[in-house]
Amino acid sequence: MNALLQSAEASLYLPVRARIAEVRPLTRLEKLYRIELPDGMSLQHQPGQFVEVSVLGVGEAPISISSSPSRSNGTFELCVRRAGDVTSALHGLGPGDSIGLRGPLGHGFPIQRFHGKDLLFAPGGLGLAPLRSLIQQVLDDRRNFGKVTILYGARHPSELLFTEELQAWSELPDVEVHMTVDRPDEEWKGNVGVITTLFSKVSLYARNTVAVTVGPPVMYRFVLMELLGKGIPEANIWLSLERRMKCGVGKCGHCQMHHLYACLDGPAFCYAQIKHLEEAL
Numbered sequence: 216m217n218a219l220l221q222s223a224e225a226s227l228y229l230p231v232r233a234r235i236a237e238v239r240p241l242t243r244l245e246k247l248y249r250i251e252l253p254d255g256m257s258l259q260h261q262p263g264q265f266v267e268v269s270v271l272g273v274g275e276a277p278i279s280i281s282s283s284p285s286r287s288n289g290t291f292e293l294c295v296r297r298a299g300d301v302t303s304a305l306h307g308l309g310p311g312d313s314i315g316l317r318g319p320l321g322h323g324f325p326i327q328r329f330h331g332k333d334l335l336f337a338p339g340g341l342g343l344a345p346l347r348s349l350i351q352q353v354l355d356d357r358r359n360f361g362k363v364t365i366l367y368g369a370r371h372p373s374e375l376l377f378t379e380e381l382q383a384w385s386e387l388p389d390v391e392v393h394m395t396v397d398r399p400d401e402e403w404k405g406n407v408g409v410i411t412t413l414f415s416k417v418s419l420y421a422r423n424t425v426a427v428t429v430g431p432p433v434m435y436r437f438v439l440m441e442l443l444g445k446g447i448p449e450a451n452i453w454l455s456l457e458r459r460m461k462c463g464v465g466k467c468g469h470c471q472m473h474h475l476y477a478c479l480d481g482p483a484f485c486y487a488q489i490k491h492l493e494e495a496l
C-alpha cells in the first residue's frame with residue numbers, strides 16, 4: 216500500500232484527491248469528517264501530524280488528523296471548525312464530495328518515548344482534535360502506558376467536543392477524565408473555571424508523568440506554569456504549536472519561530488526545545 220506522503224513527494228505541492236465518506240456535526244461550529252483515500256493509498260501518520268486540505272477554487276488549510284493510526288482501516292478523521300473561506304467551504308460539502316490532501320505533514324508526538332509513563336493530556340477547546348488521535352492510540356496500546364488523566368476545558372458546555380467518547384474513556388480502568396467550562400449553562404453539573412482549576416483534582420507522580428497540552432496560547436501558557444510547578448520535567452512536557460501556515464512544508468516561512476518552522480519541526484514540540492523562544496510562548 217502506498218503512503219499518501221510517497222505520492223506527495225513527487226511534488227510537495229500537489230494534492231491527492233480524496234473522498235468525504237461521512238460527515239457528523241459535533242457542535243455549532245465543528246464537524247467531524249471521515250475521509251477515504253483512493254484505492255491502494257493509506258495515510259500512515261503519527262498522532263499530532265496534520266494534512267493540508269484543499270477545496271477546489273477556494274484554497275487550502277492545515278487541519279490536524281483527529282483519528283489514530285491504530286483505527287485507520289483505510290479512512291481517517293478530521294474535525295473542522297468553521298473559521299473562514301476554506302473551512303466554510305468544507306462545511307458546505309457532504310458525503311461523496313471530493314477534497315484535495317497533502318500530507319501527512321510535520322512531526323507528531325514521539326509516542327514511543329512515552330512508553331512506561333503516566334500520561335496527562337490537557338487539551339483546551341479544539342485542541343482535543345489533534346490530541347484525540349494520540350489518546351486513541353494510547354488506549355489501543357494500553358499495556359505500554361501507565362495511568363491516563365485527561366483534563367479538558369472549553370468556554371461553554373455546547374463547545375465541548377467528543378463528549379460521548381470522553382464519557383466512554385472515563386469508564387475505562389485507570390483512565391481519569393475531568394472537564395470544565397468557563398461559562399456554565401443550566402444543565403452543567405461539572406467544574407466551572409479555566410482548565411488549570413482541574414489540576415487540584417488529580418494526583419500525579421510528576422517524575423514519571425508525560426504531559427501533553429494543545430490549545431490557544433493564552434491557555435497553554437497557564438497550563439505550562441501548572442505542569443512545571445507540579446515538578447513535571449521539562450523534557451516530559453509536550454505541546455502542539457498551531458501557527459499560521461501556508462505551504463506546510465518549510466518553504467514559505469509563514470510559520471517560522473526563530474530557527475524553527477512550526478510546520479516542519481512541529482507542530483508537536485517538547486517544552487525543553489522551545490522554552491527560550493519568545494515567538495512560541
Ligand SMILES: Cc1cc2nc3c(=O)[nH]c(=O)nc-3n(C[C@H](O)[C@H](O)[C@H](O)COP(=O)(O)OP(=O)(O)OC[C@H]3O[C@@H](n4cnc5c(N)ncnc54)[C@H](O)[C@@H]3O)c2cc1C
Pocket residue numbers: 265274275276277278279280293294295296297298299300301302303341344345456457458459460482
Ligand atoms: C498545524 C495546524 C493544525 C490545525 N488543525 C486544525 C483542526 O484540526 N481543525 C480546525 O478546524 N482547524 C485547525 N487548524 C486551524 C485552521 O488551519 C485555520 O482555522 C484555517 O487556516 C482556517 O482556514 P480558512 O480558509 O477557513 O480561514 P481563513 O479565511 O484563512 O481565516 C479565518 C480566520 O482564522 C485566522 N487563522 C488562520 N489560521 C490560524 C491559526 N493557525 N491560528 C489562529 N488563527 C488562524 C485568520 O487570520 C482569520 O482570522 C490548524 C492549524 C494548524 C496550523
Ligand code: FES
Pocket residue numbers: 459460461462463464465466467468469470471476477478479
Ligand atoms: S507554512 Fe510555509 S514554512 Fe511553514
